[in-house]
Amino acid sequence: MTKSEISAFTRTGHYWSGLTLSVFIGFHLFNQLTALMGADAHIAVMQGLRAVYRHPVVETVLLAAVVFQITTGLLMIFKQQRSTGAEKIQVYSGLYLSFFLLVHVGAVLYGRSLGLDTNFYFAAAGLNVYPVTFFFIPYYLLAVCAVSLHVAAIHYRKTGSLRWSRAIALAGLLAAILIISGFTNGFRWRPMPPANEQFIRQSFGV
Template identity: 35%
Template sequence: MSLRRLHRLNAVLLGLFLALHLTNHAALLAGQAAHSGVMAALRPLYRNPLVEPLLIALFAAQILLGLMLAWRRGRPTTGWALAQLASGLTLAVFLLQHIPAVLLARPATDTDIAFAAATVESLPKALYFAPYYLLAVTALATHLAAALRFARWPAPPGVWARTLPGIGAAFGLVILAGLWGAFG
């Protein structure tokens, strides 16, 4: 199997987790109780002793595969290739910070909404973490958009490729609004 196909297959598997994870964050807009209810339903799935190490391994593999693909491709020659590279690198940096931070905090702290909201509720932390979360969600949508764009190559990009980055940015703002409102 090619690196590209393996990267795509891995992305599909991770996409299932990410859809659930981001849905949990979006539930904040319905209030803390809704968020806590979704989290209580999902945690047994992705914190399962068999599933969690697999998820971590899939994320590690995705980062490695993405870096290998970027290295093979070389310098981006189009705006879409640059968007794919920049969004992939943004995701890699985010994941290399986010996953260890959550795992290392967990023995002493419940990594619930209070844990996440504490990163954006006051200055100076919010100056780092608000863009951190916003860029991560935007990068995820942009990376997916670039994949959709290249799937149609050389035909013009479809509507999803053109709109997903904006949808990702808007959804990132929704998550931030939920985090800011969690204890306000």
């Protein structure tokens, strides 16, 4: 393979793994928004979605897409000069998404390996237990905003439409605020099952 063939492979691979992940993220964020209707509604929707993404073939493709997306994204960042505002937004949001995906998917797989059900309460424990909530609110808020900023930057570079790109970015911010509100019961905080609270306290040593 020549150098230009390798970079074409990296670019095409990043595009396809990104598209695969986008389908999951669309449903996943919809699932997180159902927290606004309470824990039971969130768990019921997740159970329906799990029937698809927990299928061994689908989950293998999804986790491979996560690894591929991070690897090819980082390879492109280090190889290419970025100068416009949209290019910078794409790179910085992509860098945060790489960090988030590693930690988030790592935590989910680790929790599952300990026998925890990584359902609503797994995420809610981080957002409702003091003082770790000060880490998890910006952590999830930035993740949802990074997704929409990444998409908005790509949309702007492809179409030049500032109006739609701004709308995509703002929709992400609104979704992020609604998700955090749903998980924390409008910042009135939710009681957590002891196993979830213990997991989060042990993980953070608090």
